[in-house]
Amino acid sequence: xxxxxxxxxxxxxxxxxxxxxxxxxxxxxxxxxxxxxxxxxxxxxxxxxxxxxxxxxxxxxxxxxxxxxxxxxxxxxxxxxxxxxxxxxxxxxxxxxxxxxxxxxxxxxxxxxxxxxxxxxxxxxxxxxxxxxxxxxxxxxxxxxxxxxxxxxxxxxxxxxxxxxxxxxxxxxxxxxxxxxxxxxxxxxxxxxxxxxxxxxxxxxxxxxxxxxxxxxxxxxxxxxxxxx
Amino acid sequence: xxxxxxxxxxxxxxxxxxxxxxxxxxxxxxxxxxxxxxxxxxxxxxxxxxxxxxxxxxxxxxxxxxxxxxxxxxxxxxxxxxxxxxxxxxxxxxxxxxxxxxxxxxxxxxxxxxxxxxxxxxxxxxxxxxxxxxxxxxxxxxxxxxxxxxxxxxxxxxxxxxxxxxxxxxxxxxxxxxxxxxxxxxxxxxxxxxxxxxxxxxxxxxxxxxxxxxxxxxxxxxxxxxxxx
DNA sequence: GAGGTAACTTACTTGAAGTAAGGTGAACCA
DNA sequence: TGGTTCACCTTACTTCAAGTAAGTTACCTC
Numbered sequence: 288x289x290x291x292x293x294x295x296x297x298x299x300x301x302x303x304x305x306x307x308x309x310x311x312x313x314x315x316x317x318x319x320x321x322x323x324x325x326x327x328x329x330x331x332x333x334x335x336x337x338x339x340x341x342x343x344x345x346x347x348x349x350x351x352x353x354x355x356x357x358x359x360x361x362x363x364x365x366x367x368x369x370x371x372x373x374x375x376x377x378x379x380x381x382x383x384x385x386x387x388x389x390x391x392x393x394x395x396x397x398x399x400x401x402x403x404x405x406x407x408x409x410x411x412x413x414x415x416x417x418x419x420x421x422x423x424x425x426x427x428x429x430x431x432x433x434x435x436x437x438x439x440x441x442x443x444x445x446x447x448x449x450x451x452x453x454x455x456x457x458x459x460x461x462x463x464x465x466x467x468x469x470x471x472x473x474x475x476x477x478x479x480x481x482x483x484x485x486x487x488x489x490x491x492x493x494x495x496x497x498x499x500x501x502x503x504x505x506x507x508x509x510x511x512x513x514x515x516x
Numbered sequence: 517x518x519x520x521x522x523x524x525x526x527x528x529x530x531x532x533x534x535x536x537x538x539x540x541x542x543x544x545x546x547x548x549x550x551x552x553x554x555x556x557x558x559x560x561x562x563x564x565x566x567x568x569x570x571x572x573x574x575x576x577x578x579x580x581x582x583x584x585x586x587x588x589x590x591x592x593x594x595x596x597x598x599x600x601x602x603x604x605x606x607x608x609x610x611x612x613x614x615x616x617x618x619x620x621x622x623x624x625x626x627x628x629x630x631x632x633x634x635x636x637x638x639x640x641x642x643x644x645x646x647x648x649x650x651x652x653x654x655x656x657x658x659x660x661x662x663x664x665x666x667x668x669x670x671x672x673x674x675x676x677x678x679x680x681x682x683x684x685x686x687x688x689x690x691x692x693x694x695x696x697x698x699x700x701x702x703x704x705x706x707x708x709x710x711x712x713x714x715x716x717x718x719x720x721x722x723x724x725x726x727x728x729x730x731x732x733x734x735x736x737x738x739x740x741x742x743x744x745x
Numbered sequence: 746g747a748g749g750t751a752a753c754t755t756a757c758t759t760g761a762a763g764t765a766a767g768g769t770g771a772a773c774c775a
Numbered sequence: 776t777g778g779t780t781c782a783c784c785t786t787a788c789t790t791c792a793a794g795t796a797a798g799t800t801a802c803c804t805c
Contacts, residue, residue: 322760418683443699446684450682451676455672458671458672478676480710481707481709525752553792568752
């Protein structure tokens with residue numbers, strides 16, 4: 288037992304480690320039951336370090352959420368690049384989303400199953416910002432291809448998509464007999480016809496999967512920090 | 517200042533008061549920041565009473581959620597009775613839902629904005645049970661009128677509806693320029709065509725609002741307690 | 746009005762969030 | 776090679792809220 292004599296680790300690396308451990312423990316015990324002492328211990332350091340780097344327990348959670356959010360945004364954005372049209376773009380995005388939530392199911396529930404708001408306003412804001420980001424992406428997608436629709440309709444439609452995604456991902460993650468593609472297909476079948484007709488009430492066959500528009504290139508807006516202070 | 521000398525109050529009445537006060541304070545401060553001492557004080561009693569009646573802070577939250585859940589179920593169920601067909605039934609249910617969330621917006625966010633899971637497994641289960649209840653109601657509605665669809669599709673569709681409702685209600689509650697009816701209309705327009713075609717892929721005009729079926733009478737399953745012990 | 750019980754209280758323990766103040770090792774300069 | 780420095784890290788606290796043990800008091804019943 289040659290007790291490693293506590294190596295000193297540069298800030299960035301230590302921070303990443305702390306985030307990883309915290310994500311794990313939050314997912315394991317829930318935010319309230321998780322203790323900063325335990326997180327510190329499993330990192331092999333002492334508690335004040337956590338406070339030094341993240342300010343508070345909530346701050347630590349916010350950092351976890353933000354990191355996950357960045358990952359998700361990058362993943363889905365990448366998946367959508369080069370889609371053949373709006374339908375294809377939406378489907379690709381959905382598949383990427385469901386794959387992501389499946390791969391990180393434990394820590395995903397940290398956000399989805401609502402571990403967040405408990406922590407306080409900052410964590411709530413962070414989660415809400417993530418949803419809003421998705422809403423904006425959806426709106427951009429819809430309006431790029433279907434410019435006739437009024438803003439209110441776009442927004443409502445985007446909210447519907449985001450809500451449906453969120454719930455369906457939990458359902459999907461809980462079943463082994465459904466693939467990400469199938470989940471996306473389910474959602475597309477329910478949503479697409481309605482979305483199309485609602486957003487663009489022109490002749491019914493104008494848009495039909497493959498479209499005259501060029502390939503879809505999403506807006507990359509990265510993470511828009513709500514309040515970093 | 518004739519300090520009312522602390523009237524003694526029967527259990528049922530006191531419990532109701534405690535729930536009301538707790539709902540208020542939870543909504544006001546968030547679950548974590550709310551203190552049992554403050555709740556007790558605002559009730560005009562001392563803390564151990566809360567523990568006597570609800571067992572724990574989480575227990576108190578669970579009681580609040582369950583009460584709200586019962587209200588919601590009763591409200592929507594009542595609204596749907598006597599609908600002219602599946603579309604009408606769904607629309608009525610949605611309108612009732614949005615009205616409900618609007619009327620109780622503060623405490624609703626207690627559930628929706630995720631104040632729940634923070635508390636622990638019991639509160640999470642309670643919220644999830646509420647959603648599942650909605651899912652079951654939707655499934656019953658769909659399958660009663662559209663019996664051709666496989667169970668998996670019904671379930672996926674119901675999840676989509678519940679998720680969309682949840683998100684759209686938050687959106688709707690945050691705006692003064694949208695009525696409950698408009699929110700329901702938005703949702704119906706996005707969902708209904710897809711739902712209809714997905715659930716019953718027969719001739720496209722078989723179902724069209726008014727239907728040959730008799731008026732819709734929902735299953736009243738009340739509150740199905742997850743684990744009361 | 747005696748007695749029992751449901752409603753209620755005071756006064757504590759426990760445990761985790763957050764903090765003050767100081768130790769230590771590695772990089773860098775002479 | 777030795778000293779200086781600063782980022783990394785610790786010990787040892789304070790504070791505050793959840794939860795509890797044990798006892799007290801008003802109301803109801805006979």
